[in-house]
Amino acid sequence: MDKLLTTLDGSPAAHSRITEQKVTTAAYGTGFPEAMGLSSAYDMVHARLAVLSKTLGDQLEAMGITVDLADRGYENVDQEYSDRLNAIQQRTEIYYKKPGTDKDPGVPVEDKGKTGEGSSSGNDGF
Structure with a gap:
């Protein structure tokens, strides 16, 4: 698990690197509606990709923590591990789209400043 996390963090798919990779509005041209669209x-896709990358990293980290806990025994769980797993779970629930619903989780309010985007209102969530 640690190797997967290290590989992800060092790749172009790392959350911090995805948020840096952006095409400006001016690159599409200006003055016509199709460019703005x-x-x-x-x-919107870029913001969702950043969320997906962050969520993947969180899930890999959680899996690594739980594998370590399974090896050491659950009765020896440090509060730090417990708190970290809780934080990952809470963040994951923000983005989770229940099967069979049309609710689009979009990009939560707390991520607007990080990605520059808000949530959309269609059914094109992940």
Whole structure:
């Protein structure tokens, strides 16, 4: 698990690197609605990709923690591990889309400043 996390963190798919990789609105051209529409669509997909990358990293970290806990025994769980797993679980629930619902989790309010995007209102969530 640690090797997977290290590999992810060092790759272009790392959350911090994905949020840095952005195409500006001006790159699509200005003055016509199609360019603005394309820019908006790109921004929405980019924001969701950043969320997906962060969630993947969190899930890999949680899996590594639980594997370590299974090896050591659950009765020896440190509060730090417990708190970390709780934080990952709470963050994951923000993005979770229950099967059979049309609710789109979008990008939560607390991530607007990080990605520059808000949530969309369609059924194109993950």
